[in-house]
Amino acid sequence: MKVALLGAGHIGQTIARLLQGSGDYQVTVMDKNEAALKQLAAQGLSTQTVDTENNAQLAAALRGNEVVVNALPYHLAIPAAHMALEAGCHYFDLTEDVAATQEIKRIAQGAKTAFMPQCGLAPGFIGIVAHHLAKSFDTLHDVKMRVGALPAFPTNALKYNLTWSVDGLINEYCHPCEAIHDGDVIAALPLEGLEHFSLDGVEYEAFNTSGGLGTLCETWDSKVRNLDYKTVRYPGHRDLMMFLLDDLQLKNDQEALKAIMRKSMPATMQDVVLVFVTVSGMKNGVLLQEVFARKIFAQRDGDQPLSAIQITTAAGICAAVDLFREGKLPQRGFIRQEEVALPDFLSNRFGMAYQQSRQVESIG
Template sequence: MMSYHYAILGSGRQGTAAAYDLAVHGDAAGILLADMHLSAAERSAARVNRLAGRAVATAAALDVRDSDAVVELLKANNIDAFISGVPYFFNLPLARAAVRAGASMADFGGNTDQTRAQLALDAEAKAAGITLTPDCGQVPGLGNSLCAYTMSLFDQCHDLIMYDGGIPAEPQPPWHYILTFNIEGLTNEYFGETVFIRDGQLVEMGCFRPEEYELIDFGGDVGVLEAFTTAGGTSTMPWTWAGQLRTLQNKTIRWPGHFAQWKAFSDAGLIELEPVEVDGHRIAPRHLLHAVLGPKIEAQPDERDLVIVRIIGRGLRDGAEREVVVDLFDRYDEATGFTAMERTTGWHAAIICAAQAHGRTPRGGLPVELALPGPAFAEELLKRGFDLRVTWMEE
């Protein structure tokens, strides 16, 4: 069996989860965890080694803003493929560094403009013999791959309607929400536009559109959640499947009350990036929101989370119009201590990164929904024990 060398740039929550998955499922000879703070990388590597039961992870200090240092680290450690676990705005220069180093790259993405700029490096990536697959993670990422899987269930798919979100398993007032990833990712998701396909046409959709608000009953111990428009969830899918789908859309799900709170923050300008003057200082409202609200919604060690991804697919199967519901429910894992958000984000990126290293992905700039065939991706989910349910609706 061949073995591969991986790197994770940014050894936070999702990066640590990705490293663990590569250690267990990625045929890893070595995993280098690099972070601006060496102590953080060392803690992450120690945890991965303990959970994996072998000394597979090592630590290094790295400032990803230094592209030459990134290239040197990747080359010196013979890295086959790596994951960017740093904020999305670093990913375009990291993709250029990946080309220079000849190492494939996946990242946690979250910003569609950045993602499309990375995919524009397609020719350079092909020439370097590598794959660039941005926008991995929960959604975008796992949702894209599950959409590809849902499409594969039909002879011809017409509609893909996705709902997703990470929520506390036991919501507490006043926020009924816990932050299980970097708050930069949350406010990025709550600002700007996304693209849907409606009646076969690409349509720009803003965040918190009141007319798009829905209540969805997920049954069981979950019950009713609210669903609303946010930015970036469809990622590259509208362009990948333009001309094929009649409908493509994604809405974020939360416990009821979240929409009203955050729409108020948005309407008040608190998610804006344009600085305003406060007591003689210029400050971006978003950064103030991060500083004030972030600590109040940060997940505590004893809090458990739940991730839900639901995709409703409609199309032709065996000559008849059919509808299917594909559900993924994931909860905090007591055995490893990984949250559902860490598992669904980190493990998805690891699945793609391992496929890149193994040569299972085409080379070049590759949208995540095309990285692996849908059925092959579903096999990887089941291998990891994810709760994936496929329910065909009665005609």
């Protein structure tokens, strides 16, 4: 299967190596960053210099491919999806942006090809898990989804290092958050809804951020009492981000905030991804709760060290593409994450990255 992979960043590079290494995909990595492409070419990957923000150039580059895998910043998701439609390609991406997903859903109406956005960690895997647990209940009460991509060794006041796109990070901190509260779909404020919990003896906080639910509010509307998604951080992070975004009004100058963070906050490859889902409701007349909790750690061994966020994000989109190729997903139109069966995902050669993680046995 011929794949055009858009984006040669850390996540894009990992996706390229996984798909090409499987032997079932001919991957061409497309980006305007020639230095990043040169690195990939040295590893034996096919590359093509393309200005991914130039629609005409992108459309021409996509022709002849079967699948577009988009690992570009979230603001390029809509044009990339339009160009994939024009080129007659199936489309997969990692966007957490709600507006982009709604537009891609519109693009997919009547399309002869498939469009599957939000194929990463959150949205993505977290929605697959939540839907799998939720559908086993006779009556559904509460679905709580918590995800954190955290430095293993926090040293600054924010207790955070850049583990993924700063554009995506600030975007999810600044936009309204979908949720279901007392049976009604609502728009919650980002950074609100602060809560604390402990897992494996470590203290965490969680708060509202945008995009993590994917399409679950639509899927479970009128079928669940409460459903929400929150980002997990170490205690104190939320208050400092509110100071930066609200008190200093940097939410109105997001480019300045991003520049500050890129300049002053080092990236790290030593991270941990926390996935924590709790679902409660009635089964056979009994009130029950089910929990899915995992920690995925960075891989430091080998020639290509991988951060936990690289592993989990790349595994999510590669598994989606692979399950599609195997005919285990719809072959046209808009595909929701919850259409992926969790057992299929976890048994997939790419999705197994989540199986090989450490399952957390005790919740405090």
